[in-house]
Amino acid sequence: MTFLATSGIFREKTHQEHGVAAPEPYYHLTTASRLLVDDEDTTRGGHPCISQLLAMCSSPFIFTASLNLDEWLKEEEDARTPFAMAHGAGVYDVVRRNAAFGSCFDEAMASDSRFVSEIVVRDYGKVFAGVTSVVDVGGHNGTMARAIAKAFPHVTCSVLELPRVVDAMPADGTVEFIAGDMREFIPPAE
Template sequence: MDSHHQDIDEAKSSSVNDEAFLVASNVAVSLAMLAVVKAALELKLDEHGKVERIYGLSPSGRYFVHRDDGDTLANYVALVNSRVIVDVCLNYKDAILDEGDDLFEKIKGKSFYHYLETDPKLSKSFHTSMADLSNMHMKKVLEGYEGFEGISSLVDVGGGNGMCLSMILSKYPSIKAINFDVPHVIQNAPSYPGIEHVRGDIFESIPKGGDAIMLKYICHNWEDETCIQLLKNCYEVLPEKGKVIVIDFITAEAPDSSNGAKYISSFDIFMFLFPGGRERTLKEFESLCQSAGFSQFHLAATAFSVCGVMEFHK
């Protein structure tokens, strides 16, 4: 295959890759699969006298296959099209009409995260999908955020299988790390050098000893009151001048039709349907910071134009 055909599978710059990721994420939710494949018409005729049409993956389409670099949305596509998720989505109107009710619990009898404990297949799909998304986002975070420098100990609250902590330690090996999550997640977490896995409940207590705590895509799971309580729990165990590193989606203050805004909107709908949470603006995150008693709020970096890395200083 000549270089022209190879270009079909390759993004031509970092900005193109970022945009492709956002488009691919939108496709995962809307199933607008035409964005996945790119077609190229050859100017010559084939042996039968017909114009030959050649297909290849577009920059967005590359995210829908399993890749060696781990940048894939294949597992996420499987998750959002699973029977359990589709059943809830088909009842979306009830979430609007029955304001305040947990739609997932209404349909399945348990809240989303409690249901995961009873459905190993869905739990594996969910945590694998979240690990894939975190892998892509954390790569970008580590490119632009320098706030891990100088941290001696870091607690990742709701850290899943610990993969993101391992990525951080690969760049900052001197950090002592604790991966904190619920028992059924920790029991399946692989062993990583320099990382201690700890089981527990984030709303009961946070492990002590960290001069920094990371909340990566945690706040969007909950309403303000619950987030403030969690942040207060973090505040209590932090030393003076300690900080919480909040990594989460940031919605625009004004209506926005960009791919990034569409991506966040799709997650906003999902958070509303399942855990009952939502995405927030930068001002809303600052309000959470102040309400939990922190003295300083700082937007330190962004990733993919949609993800903010914020610091809440004690």
């Protein structure tokens, strides 16, 4: 905990009792560590949690890929990514063939979408002025598309996702889910 406090992830405090400092410190959340706590009630000032994204970034698949950065940076050709160098396949191919990593990846992308959608709608809403249609490519469960559709009802939102994801999504009338592969086809939209 001392390392995390020194790094700014937590704030260390000591407890004063009768004018004497307690032997054990206690810790408070900082702006950075609040992002790791599940507090999705944004109506009361809460915020989305991105701990799943950090879990994926520290997974063996991503860590192993990072070990290839040195070799990748020295290559003259941009033929393969560090991930492909480490695993013999791209991220999406590994997501499809490894259920555990696929689940970790899906959760990470969902947590990132919850975090980013709030910022997009709040700070960049002017981008949607005059736009009538949006396709969220690789939008998983439609978090970003739903946030846009809710904030800007004039925008028709679709999500292009892999069939395995689309098949698991219940229809709710807010967004349209389209099964496909972004490497093969992206539906037209503004």
